[in-house]
Amino acid sequence: MAAVEQTIVETQPAPVPKITARSVDMYYGEKQALFDVDLDVAERHVTALIGPSGCGKSTFLRCINRMNDVIDGARVEGTIMLDGENIYDKALDVVQLRARVGMVFQKPNPFPKSIYDNIAYGPRIHGLTDTKDELDHIVATSLEKAGLWNEVRDRLQEPGTGLSGGQQQRLCIARAIAVSPEVILMDEPCSALDPIATAKIEELIDELKENYTIVIVTHSMQQAARVSQFTAFFHLGKLVEYGATENIFTNPTDERTQGYITGRFG
């Protein structure tokens, strides 16, 4: 059974596309940061975005939950479909989009609130619960899914900022999970963490892909190889190569990809 799945993954990128980006151009004022990006993100898989600094990985990631909307002068052209619905459609409600597409940032950014209130933040905003019990339940399950429950169950009322870096990042993942998103975007989630905390997060990502579609930006090729099933290589704002992670790392077709992977630039 597992063997069959393996072959499908290798030969056929994006079994079921959750997100479909077509001809995406992105501008910061006059400066164009993305050029004509076409990319399908597979449902319930981990897709890694790699490439040298400043190539537009974060920019593309932030297009998926319209995080670039808050930047003055930022403009996106082309379409990004989430389950066949254009997220840049005028009628679309950004608030709902972001409930469906959660985000975890490079630096852990827990709110200056208690651990409990950090997790309850999203459910409260979106009015997901009616009773305290329901909210308690969401908080507990989110922390469990993020593998943090056992570490913090006795101190839910303590400030989230008092946790260690790795715990804070898992708290942020739990916070994102609490609103039951379909997609989780992660922008270099381990770059501020030590190797042990990193290993824990990678393990967590592996579990989460059972239920969530994950897009992760990483500057570590080992990490991309470890956690992702698909890898997209960006260079100077263009999507150079995209395919099953194994293929990209063992048998890249583009010489720029080859150069980056073998460490000739980056």
Place this chain on the structure above:
Amino acid sequence: MSTFVLTAALLMIAYFAFRHGRSRALAQAGGKSHALHSLPYYYGYYVALWCGVPALLLVVAWTALQGDIVRALVVSDLPENLRTLPAQELTLLLNNIVNIAEGAALMPADNTDIQAAVAHYQNLQDIAFGALIVLAVTVAVAGILFARGRISPALRARNSVEQAAKWILIASSTVAIFTTVGIVFSLLFEAMRFFRAVPVTDFLFGLEWSPQTAIREDQVGASGAFGAVPLFAGTMLISFIAMVVAAPLGLMAAIYLAEYAKPKLRSIAKPALEILAGIPTVVYGFFAALTVAPMLRNSGDLFGLSISSESALAAGVVMGIMIIPFVSSISDDVITAVPQSLREGSYGMGATQSETIKNVIFPAALPGIVGGLLLAVSRAIGETMIVVMAAGLSANLTANPFQAVTTVTVQIVTLLVGDQEFDSPKTLAAFALGLVLFVITLILNVVALTVVNRYREKYD
């Protein structure tokens, strides 16, 4: 004036010393500045400092001591009958002599003793100043000669100049600190004299303020009451009204500027708001007295309220407007200092801008905002001019904002305005009030700054 000219001359000499030091160092290194230990201009500063600093210190010390020494000399040469006058009269006589010598009083035509003393005084002054010039220039030149003798390519001029700069800075801050300490002590001593006449408890807890003291024993209605409670109540009332105006307006302005305004608008609106802080308070005062107070009285009439033309409300409202920039600019700073990552985290969860502000940014910035508000309160408490002009002088103990009240600072002013003896309880009361006011604002400022700093530590 002549001391000023002398100082200017010394600075000129120091400038030439600078040029001389620089070129001499260069010449010794054969024109190659890399052969020197320090950059050439450090040798210039080195010589200039040796030339200027001792000479200027001499001028300062000399000017400080000259007056007393010359006076003592004049006294010792007075004729026997004048020299043995009682101390107070002798001081008067001396003051008179100095005034005549400086042309501020007329020379008496008949008193030859005084004429002689004046001439003697002038003579001594001239000698002293002449001596100062000679000495100062000698010291300056000696400094140059000493320093130039030490110049060599190996001299670590930069390190010496660095040391000198450090000491000059230390000296400057010491002056500021000692001034503060001096002011505090003079407040303390005068207040203690007051408390010898009026018990501390009467002052702190008395409910009546009518600072009159009898000039004659049997005078009517001149018992004098120094209960400061009505003053502090008035201060509190007006500060409270001011904060009711300033806190919400300032905060909302800050939130708008920090979170909503486009950079271009912000670059105009922020300085415009801060101009409010630059308006002299006396201007606010007549704005309060001539515009706001009549307006309040008229609108009070419409609603059947009687608002006196001098009211706590008028003063409080205008004072509130005055401190808006304090609240808004500190709040703006702390709100902008909330890391962008927290905003993104909240937006990323699907929160709207106002939800983000309410749930994340405001709580994160709260300690800083509270600190800013406390600073604004201490500013309001110390404010005088607006209250003098708009709230009146009557020490009513009331919580009614439509009545005239008075504040601590206003009473200090009225106590000290006009001819006063400087040892009656009436004048000394001003120092006691000042002391209490100082303690209150000091506590407020310390608390405010601690709160603000604790907040800063968290994010930087």
